[in-house]
Amino acid sequence: MVIAMEVRISPQMSVMDKLKILGAAARYDVSCSSSGSSRKNDGQGIGNTVAAGLCHSFAADGRCVSLLKILFTNECIYDCRYCINRCSNDVPRASFTPDEVCELTMEFYRRNYIEGLFLSSGILYSPNYTMELICETVHKLRTVHRFQGYIHVKAIPGADPLLIQRAGYLADRMSVNLEMATAEGLKAMAPNKHRKNILKPMRQIQNGITENKNELTLYKHAPHFCEAGQSTQMVIGALPESDYQIMSVAENLYDKFSLKRVYYSAFVNVNEDKDLPALAGGPPLLREHRLYQADWLLRFYDFKVDELLTVDRPNFNTAIDPKADWAVRHLELFPVEINRADYRLLLRIPGVGVKSARRIVSARRFGSLTFEDLKKIGVVLKRALYFITCNGRMMYPTKIEENYIVRNLTYQNQMGRGEKLPFMTDGTIYQQLSLFPRATS
Amino acid sequence: MEEKYLVCEDSLEGIFTGIYEAYALREGHEHVHIQIGEEDNYRLFAVYLHILPDAVKTAKVARTLLERLGESVYHGLCRAAASCYPDKGEAVYKAVVDALSAGSGRRVMENLRNPYVHRTFELARYTANEAHYEKEFIRFQELEQGILFSRIGPRNNVIPFIMPHFADRLCPENFMIYDENRELFGVHPAKEEWYLVSAQGDFVPERLKWSVREEEYQELFKVFHETIGIKERKNERLQRQMCAYRYQDYMVEFHKK
Numbered sequence: 001m002v003i004a005m006e007v008r009i010s011p012q013m014s015v016m017d018k019l020k021i022l023g024a025a026a027r028y029d030v031s032c033s034s035s036g037s038s039r040k041n042d043g044q045g046i047g048n049t050v051a052a053g054l055c056h057s058f059a060a061d062g063r064c065v066s067l068l069k070i071l072f073t074n075e076c077i078y079d080c081r082y083c084i085n086r087c088s089n090d091v092p093r094a095s096f097t098p099d100e101v102c103e104l105t106m107e108f109y110r111r112n113y114i115e116g117l118f119l120s121s122g123i124l125y126s127p128n129y130t131m132e133l134i135c136e137t138v139h140k141l142r143t144v145h146r147f148q149g150y151i152h153v154k155a156i157p158g159a160d161p162l163l164i165q166r167a168g169y170l171a172d173r174m175s176v177n178l179e180m181a182t183a184e185g186l187k188a189m190a191p192n193k194h195r196k197n198i199l200k201p202m203r204q205i206q207n208g209i210t211e212n213k214n215e216l217t218l219y220k221h222a223p224h225f226c227e228a229g230q231s232t233q234m235v236i237g238a239l240p241e242s243d244y245q246i247m248s249v250a251e252n253l254y255d256k257f258s259l260k261r262v263y264y265s266a267f268v269n270v271n272e273d274k275d276l277p278a279l280a281g282g283p284p285l286l287r288e289h290r291l292y293q294a295d296w297l298l299r300f301y302d303f304k305v306d307e308l309l310t311v312d313r314p315n316f317n318t319a320i321d322p323k324a325d326w327a328v329r330h331l332e333l334f335p336v337e338i339n340r341a342d343y344r345l346l347l348r349i350p351g352v353g354v355k356s357a358r359r360i361v362s363a364r365r366f367g368s369l370t371f372e373d374l375k376k377i378g379v380v381l382k383r384a385l386y387f388i389t390c391n392g393r394m395m396y397p398t399k400i401e402e403n404y405i406v407r408n409l410t411y412q413n414q415m416g417r418g419e420k421l422p423f424m425t426d427g428t429i430y431q432q433l434s435l436f437p438r439a440t441s
Numbered sequence: 442m443e444e445k446y447l448v449c450e451d452s453l454e455g456i457f458t459g460i461y462e463a464y465a466l467r468e469g470h471e472h473v474h475i476q477i478g479e480e481d482n483y484r485l486f487a488v489y490l491h492i493l494p495d496a497v498k499t500a501k502v503a504r505t506l507l508e509r510l511g512e513s514v515y516h517g518l519c520r521a522a523a524s525c526y527p528d529k530g531e532a533v534y535k536a537v538v539d540a541l542s543a544g545s546g547r548r549v550m551e552n553l554r555n556p557y558v559h560r561t562f563e564l565a566r567y568t569a570n571e572a573h574y575e576k577e578f579i580r581f582q583e584l585e586q587g588i589l590f591s592r593i594g595p596r597n598n599v600i601p602f603i604m605p606h607f608a609d610r611l612c613p614e615n616f617m618i619y620d621e622n623r624e625l626f627g628v629h630p631a632k633e634e635w636y637l638v639s640a641q642g643d644f645v646p647e648r649l650k651w652s653v654r655e656e657e658y659q660e661l662f663k664v665f666h667e668t669i670g671i672k673e674r675k676n677e678r679l680q681r682q683m684c685a686y687r688y689q690d691y692m693v694e695f696h697k698k
Contacts, residue, residue: 016660019668023668026669027670055577057577057578057692058679058680061680062680063671065669107658108658108661110614111583111589111658112580113662282674285674362551363551365548366552
C-alpha cells in the first residue's frame with residue numbers, strides 16, 4: 001500500500017504538469033458558480049464572498065471561470081463509460097498534495113484570478129480515502145491559510161456521513177452529481193454507481209442545511225453548513241431520455257431536495273465509445289440551452305414542468321424558446337394589459353423578464369405606461385408586442401393567432417434579429433435540429 | 442425667460458455644488474441647466490455662470506440628499522455622477538428636482554417615465570455594471586516589495602466603487618489600483634483605510650518590477666485558463682460577449698506570449 005502510494009502521488013511531477021492534467025480532467029464539471037454565500041472578511045485572513053458571485057474570466061468555450069476547478073486526483077477505481085478518467089482509459093495520471101492545492105488557491109486568489117476553489121476528485125482507493133483527502137485539503141486552506149473565499153467541494157457517494165458533514169462545515173457549496181436523469185441510465189453508463197448511493201449524501205446535505213438554519217436562528221455565531229446550498233449535474237444526450245423526463249427529475253430535485261441549482265451538461269463523447277452517440281454535429285448545445293431556459297422558468301417564473309411539457313409532447317420546441325412556446329399555446333390569456341396585470345401574469349409574457357416585471361410594477365404607480373416607457377424599462381418589444389396592450393391598445397395591429405405569431409417569432413430568428421442564441425452564428429456548433437427533429441417515440 | 446447654464450467641474454463635487462447654486466438662484470428649474478466642462482458651442486441669449494467646486498456646499502447637498510432620499514438613491518446619484526457622459530450633470534440635477542420638488546422622493550429611481558430620471562438610472566447602471574466587471578476582471582501583479590498592483594482603463598470613474606470590495610477582501614494586503622484614463626490611484630495599506638491619490642508626474646507602470654515568483658503564477662493561470670475550455674464547445678463569440686476586448690487587454694490570461 002505504501003509503495004503504491006509513492007508511485008501514485010508522483011512527487012517528481014511539476015505543479016504545472018499536474019495543473020494541466022487535473023484542470024483538463026475537471027473541465028467537464030459544469031458548475032462554476034460562486035454565488036449564494038455572503039461573508040465579510042473577519043480581519044484575520046484573506047477573502048470574502050459576494051452573494052451574486054463573480055466570474056473572473058471566460059474560457060475559449062465562452063463558459064465562465066469563477067473557481068480554480070481541479071480534481072485532487074484523476075486516479076479512479078470506477079469505470080463510468082462517459083468519463084475521461086475511467087480506470088480502463090490509458091491517460092496520464094496525477095495527484096496534487098494538499099499543500100499544492102492550498103498554494104495555488106491562495107496565490108491565484110490574491111491576484112484576483114479566481115473567486116475560490118472547486119475541488120472534485122476521482123476515487124482513489126475508496127470513497128472514504130478520497131473524501132478524507134478532500135477534507136484535509138479544505139481544512140488546511142481554511143485554518144492554516146485562513147482562506148475566507150468561496151469553496152465548492154464534491155461529496156463522494158459512498159463516503160462516511162461524518163466525512164461529508166465535516167466537509168459541509170468547511171465548504172460554501174457541496175454537490176453530488178446525479179450523472180444521468182434516470183436510474184436505468186445510470187446503471188448502463190456507470191456500473192459502479194447506484195442512484196440510491198447518490199441520493200443518500202444529497203439528502204444528508206439537505207438535512208444538514210435545514211438543521212443548520214435552525215441552529216443559526218438560535219445561535220447567531222454557530223458555524224455555517226454549506227451556506228450556498230447544494231447543486232448537481234446531469235449529462236444530456238448520451239441516452240435517449242426525453243426533455244420531459246429530465247425536467248421532471250430537476251423539478252423533483254428542487255422541490256424535494258431543495259437544491260440551489262441543477263446543471264445540464266451536453267454530452268461530449270470524450271472516450272469515442274462506440275456504444276454511445278457520436279453526435280456528428282457536436283454536443284447538443286441547443287437542447288442544453290432549452291433545458292436551461294426551462295430551468296429558469298421553474299426557479300424564477302413560477303412555472304411547473306407539466307405546463308411546459310407533457311407525455312405526448314415530451315421535448316422542447318427547437319425553433320422557439322419554452323416560454324414563448326407556452327404563451328402561443330395559451331393565447332386565451334393574452335393580450336395582457338401592462339397597466340393592470342399582476343406580477344405573476346407579467347412574468348408569463350414573452351419578452352418580459354424578472355427585472356422588467358418588477359420595474360413595470362413600481363413604475364406604473366407614477367402613472368400609466370406607454371410602449372415607449374416599456375422600451376426604456378427593458379422589455380423586448382419585438383417579442384412582447386404580440387402578447388400585450390398598453391391602455392387597451394396593441395403596439396401594431398396584429399393577429400392573436402398561434403401560427404401567425406410563431407411564424408413571426410421564428411422569421412425574426414432566421415433573419416438573425418430574433419432570439420439571441422449563445423452559439424447560433426458560430427458555424428462549427430450550429431445545430432441542425434430544426435431540420436431533423438429528434439425522434440420522440 | 443433666458444436660459445441659464447451653470448458650468449461645473451467634472452466631479453461629484455462639481456455637480457453637487459452646481460445643484461446647490463441652482464437651488465440658490467430661486468428661479469425655478471425649468472430654465473436652469475447644469476453643464477459639465479466648458480461649452481464649445483455657445484448658445485445665443487443664454488447666460489453662462491461658472492461654478493467652482495466648493496466642499497461646504499457639496500457636503501450640504503450630500504447631507505440633504507442622504508437624509509431625504511435615503512442611501513440607495515444617494516448611491517445611485519453618485520454612480521451617475523461618476524459616468525463618462527457629459528449630460529450626467531443635467532440628468533442628476535433634474536432627477537434631484539423630481540425627487541425633492543415634484544415629490545417622488547425615495548422612489549425617484551422608479552419614476553422611469555421622467556426622461557431625466559431615466560437617464561440618471563441608465564448612467565448609474567452603466568457605472569455599476571462597469572464597476573462589477575472590474576471587480577471580476579482586475580488582475581493584480583505582485584511587485585518586488587510584495588505590493589499588489591493593478592492597472593485598469595475603465596470608461597467611468599469606477600475606482601471609488603470597487604475599492605471597498607477589495608479593501609475587505611484583501612484586508613491584510615498592501616495593494617493599489619491605477620486608473621490610467623484618469624491617472625488616479627486607489628491605495629490600500631494593509632489593514633488600514635483606503636484612499637485616492639492623483640498620479641504625480643510621469644508614472645509608467647511598465648517600469649515596476651515584479652516579484653520573483655510573479656511570472657510563474659501568471660504562467661500557471663494562463664495554462665489553467667487554456668485547459669479549462671472544452672474544445673468541442675469552442676465559441677469565441679460568446680467569450681467576447683461575456684468578456685469584452687477592452688477588458689481582455691488588461692487580463693494576463695489573454696496576453697499573447
